Amino acid sequence: xxxxxxxxxxxxxxxxxxxxxxxxxxxxxxxxxxxxxxxxxxxxxxxxxxxxxxxxxxxxxxxxxxxxxxxxxxxxxxxxxxxxxxxxxxxxxxxxxxxxxxxxxxxxxxxxxxxxxxxxxxxxxxxxxxxxxxxxxxxxxxxxxxxxxxxxxxxxxxxxxxxxxxxxxxxxxxxxxxxxxxxxxxxxxxxxxxxxxxxxxxxxxxxxxxxxxxxxxxxxxxxxxxxxxxxxxxxxxxxxxxxxxxxxxxxxxxxxxxxxxxxxxxxxxxxxxxxxxxxxxxxxxxxxxxxxxxxxxxxxxxxxxxxxxxxxxxxxxxxxxxxxxxxxxxxxxxxxxxxxxxxxxxxxxxxxxxxxxxxxxxxxxxxx
Numbered sequence: 001x002x003x004x005x006x007x008x009x010x011x012x013x014x015x016x017x018x019x020x021x022x023x024x025x026x027x028x029x030x031x032x033x034x035x036x037x038x039x040x041x042x043x044x045x046x047x048x049x050x051x052x053x054x055x056x057x058x059x060x061x062x063x064x065x066x067x068x069x070x071x072x073x074x075x076x077x078x079x080x081x082x083x084x085x086x087x088x089x090x091x092x093x094x095x096x097x098x099x100x101x102x103x104x105x106x107x108x109x110x111x112x113x114x115x116x117x118x119x120x121x122x123x124x125x126x127x128x129x130x131x132x133x134x135x136x137x138x139x140x141x142x143x144x145x146x147x148x149x150x151x152x153x154x155x156x157x158x159x160x161x162x163x164x165x166x167x168x169x170x171x172x173x174x175x176x177x178x179x180x181x182x183x184x185x186x187x188x189x190x191x192x193x194x195x196x197x198x199x200x201x202x203x204x205x206x207x208x209x210x211x212x213x214x215x216x217x218x219x220x221x222x223x224x225x226x227x228x229x230x231x232x233x234x235x236x237x238x239x240x241x242x243x244x245x246x247x248x249x250x251x252x253x254x255x256x257x258x259x260x261x262x263x264x265x266x267x268x269x270x271x272x273x274x275x276x277x278x279x280x281x282x283x284x285x286x287x288x289x290x291x292x293x294x295x296x297x298x299x300x301x302x303x304x305x306x307x308x309x310x311x312x313x314x315x316x317x318x319x320x321x322x323x324x325x326x327x328x329x330x331x332x333x334x335x336x337x338x339x340x341x342x343x344x345x346x347x348x349x350x351x352x353x354x355x356x357x358x359x360x361x362x363x364x365x366x367x368x
Contacts, residue, residue, distance in 0.1 A: 020113050028119050031138040035061050045116075046109045052082025055119075059089040062126055062133045066092070076263060080107050084290045090122050094129040094144050097300070102288035104270050114283060205299045213305045216324040220247050231302070232295045238268025241305075245275040248312050248319045252278065266293050276304065280311035280329070 025045060032049075033039055036057040040048045049055060056070040066089040071078040083103050091100065099121040101114040123138025210231060218224055221244040225234045235241055242256035252275040257264035269289050277286070285307035287300040309324025 021116070024120060025112075025116050027138060028116050028123075031123060031136055032058050032119070034136045037061070046106065046112055049115070050107055051079040052084075052086060055086035056082050059086055059093075061135070062130055063089065063093065076107070080290065083107060084288070084294070084296060087288065088296075090118070090125075093122070094125045095122050096144050098284040100288070102273070102286055103290055104273075104288075108270070110270075111283075206302070209306060210298075210302045213302050213309070213324065216309055216322055217244055217305070219322045220244055222247070232292065232298055235301070236293055237265040238270075238272060238292075241272035242268050242275075245272055245279075247321070248316055249275065249279060262293075269293060273304075276308045276311070279308070280315040281308050 029040055029045055029048075032054060036054055038048075038054045038057055051074070053070055053072065056067040059066045060070075067082075067085045070085070071082050073079075080103050083106055087100055087103075091097070095118065099118050101111065101118045105111040105114045120139050121142060124140055124142030125144060126133060127137055127139075127141040128143055214225060214231060217240065221240055223240045223243060225231070237260075239256055239258070242253040245252050246256075253268075253271045256271065257268050259265070266289050269292055273286055273289075277283070281304065285304050287297065287304045291297040292301045306325055307328060310326055310328030312319055313323055313327035314329045
């Protein structure tokens with residue numbers, strides 16, 4: 001059963017439910033069942049997918065061996081690990097980061113719409129990236145071009161000069177970085193897919209941006225990163241991030257957990273992410289709990305906090321503390337639509353999408 005939602009969580013849940021596409025869910029569920037061989041039965045979709053096993057079966061049916069060992073234990077962290085296995089495989093196959101969901105979006109039912117959207121995109125990417133897969137199709141073929149390229153290292157970056165020195169027309173300069181520090185080092189058990197992903201993340205990790213973010217967190221929160229402590233170790237329990245959010249918007253995290261229990265520390269991370277969403281950080285800039293807690297993708301964590309620094313300059317005019325990055329405003333144009341039964345993919349889009357665009361039958365729900 002999902003954790004009850006109150007206050008801000010309840011408001012977010014209501015907004016998500018208002019724009020949840022039940023027809024898209026039906027398509028996704030049907031496709032997963034056909035490809036994975038797992039039937040949903042009478043369960044709701046969240047309960048069916050929560051332990052991650054069905055998602056791992058799905059990706060292994062498309063690309064055998066993509067998930068080397070699926071956890072069958074009922075312990076929460078093992079089930080969340082399965083979800084992470086699926087997401088890592090989806091990234092490797094080609095699903096863009098902007099289409100990914102966070103582990104709590106599924107495991108805690110925070111945003112099932114994001115989960116369905118990710119799997120729908122995954123279905124389109126598979127048709128392009130996995131030509132050997134001849135099974136049922138979901139969505140239309142989705143071509144994703146990777147725009148990241150390895151660039152030369154730059155000089156150290158200060159908080160005031162960091163943005164102008166690291167951003168150009170092509171994007172943010174990346175820095176060569178040895179596999180270590182905040183990416184967990186060359187872990188003995190990082191093999192195959194995990195090792196490849198970790199190496200790619202290390203190659204494009206922006207050390208200058210990390211330094212800028214850490215400096216800002218320390219100034220705003222009043223917390224100091226102990227010497228010799230990595231960013232991951234400092235932020236892992238979520239307490240510093242909760243303190244940061246409360247300094248910017250007092251009371252936004254009502255009661256951070258001080259317990260050393262893993263699920264309590266992960267809950268703190270979720271508290272921060274909920275606060276960040278509330279203060280204007282877009283979903284495409286968010287990271288998943290394992291990205292920080294398990295050091296799965298520290299680059300994503302740093303990028304999210306940087307986006308948070310820009311968002312608060314617009315959404316929190318009462319905060320007059322140090323600034324990070326440039327002011328960023330995210331326009332939310334979604335609004336609740338009347339429900340309806342989706343009987344045809346194209347018809348449903350034309351009937352419910354409130355966006356002015358050509359009514360081309362080739363446009364699908366997966367189009368962005």
